[in-house]
Amino acid sequence: xxxxxxxxxxxxxxxxxxxxxxxxxxxxxxxxxxxxxxxxxxxxxxxxxxxxxxxxxxxxxxxxxxxxxxxxxxxxxxxxxxxxxxxxxxxxxxxxxxxxxxxxxxxxxxxxxxxxxxxxxxxxxxxxxxxxxxxxxxxxxxxxxxxxxxxxxxxxxxxxxxxxxxxxxxxxxxxxxxxxxxxxxxxxxxxxxxxxxxxxxxxxxxxxxxxxxxxxxxxxxxxxxxxxxxxxxxxxxxxxxxxxxxxxxxxxxxxxxxxxxxxxxxxxxxxxxxxxxxxxxxxxxxxxxxxxxxxxxxxxxxxxxxxxxxxx
Numbered sequence: 001x002x003x004x005x006x007x008x009x010x011x012x013x014x015x016x017x018x019x020x021x022x023x024x025x026x027x028x029x030x031x032x033x034x035x036x037x038x039x040x041x042x043x044x045x046x047x048x049x050x051x052x053x054x055x056x057x058x059x060x061x062x063x064x065x066x067x068x069x070x071x072x073x074x075x076x077x078x079x080x081x082x083x084x085x086x087x088x089x090x091x092x093x094x095x096x097x098x099x100x101x102x103x104x105x106x107x108x109x110x111x112x113x114x115x116x117x118x119x120x121x122x123x124x125x126x127x128x129x130x131x132x133x134x135x136x137x138x139x140x141x142x143x144x145x146x147x148x149x150x151x152x153x154x155x156x157x158x159x160x161x162x163x164x165x166x167x168x169x170x171x172x173x174x175x176x177x178x179x180x181x182x183x184x185x186x187x188x189x190x191x192x193x194x195x196x197x198x199x200x201x202x203x204x205x206x207x208x209x210x211x212x213x214x215x216x217x218x219x220x221x222x223x224x225x226x227x228x229x230x231x232x233x234x235x236x237x238x239x240x241x242x243x244x245x246x247x248x249x250x251x252x253x254x255x256x257x258x259x260x261x262x263x264x265x266x267x268x269x270x271x272x273x274x275x276x277x278x279x280x281x282x283x284x285x286x287x288x289x290x291x292x293x294x295x296x297x298x299x300x301x302x303x304x305x306x307x308x309x310x311x312x
Contacts, residue, residue: 008117009289014309017070018058019293019302027266035085037077042099057299059111068117070290071104076125079149094152101156122158124175130165131257142174150178160185165226168200169207176217189223194256196235205240212244223247226294228254229277236284246289252296268296275304282308
């Protein structure tokens with residue numbers, strides 16, 4: 001089934017998604033993940049088996065709750081900058097993007113049933129470091145940069161692009177414009193620091209509003225990821241376009257990005273408290289339809305978060 005413009009997560013039902021893919025594979029799976037990239041795993045039988053095992057608890061959650069699931073492909077680092085650092089030519093990197101989409105497409109063919117949609121999301125990550133970008137691209141520069149990967153993804157079974165862990169608004173605008181040019185729906189997701197602001201210092205609500213009002217793009221919905229609920233909740237007391245936030249993928253840990261970047265051990269936080277905080281988030285973000293996790297989370301955290309939305 002192809003969704004494309006008619007994304008099921010815009011129709012009101014809650015869809016689960018996965019948790020902290022890279023942190024799970026790194027700290028629990030024992031994979032090194034150079035450049036924090038998961039897409040190279042798809043080149044080996046061992047890697048494919050690890051990714052299949054990673055998805056399974058989340059798919060079981062969706063089956064048990066009778067809900068749909070957003071299949072996030074392992075394409076977050078599969079852009080020219082990071083691919084180049086990993087030794088990938090553009091041709092080989094294009095194949096890697098296609099392979100990642102094909103992997104989750106096979107899961108959809110196996111798992112999707114009537115009333116339980118499985119839209120495929122192609123994750124697009126920042127050009128630079130997600131926590132400490134070395135440069136800030138202009139919106140035009142970001143559009144030119146990301147157009148290559150978005151163009152490759154537009155020729156696959158991906159239903160939409162999710163721009164994840166963005167730290168400044170110009171890159172978000174560039175990805176959104178590249179997706180519009182490729183006629184591919186896009187969701188835009190920012191991360192915030194412990195003070196609830198983007199790493200660029202811009203207030204979250206202001207950044208979301210700026211993306212939503214951009215005349216050169218058409219964003220399907222907005223998200224927040226890679227931040228603990230306690231970093232986000234105070235911000236939601238302020239005025240903002242919170243009704244446009246349709247997805248939440250929080251971190252397990254309340255540590256800052258700098259602390260997480262320097263950590264040698266995984267901080268899994270408290271899954272029970274994670275669920276409690278999501279019940280509060282549910283009250284303040286009632287239009288959220290995509291619920292999952294980010295760094296440090298596993299199926300325990302995501303189960304609690306999903307149930308917070310299903311049983312509010």
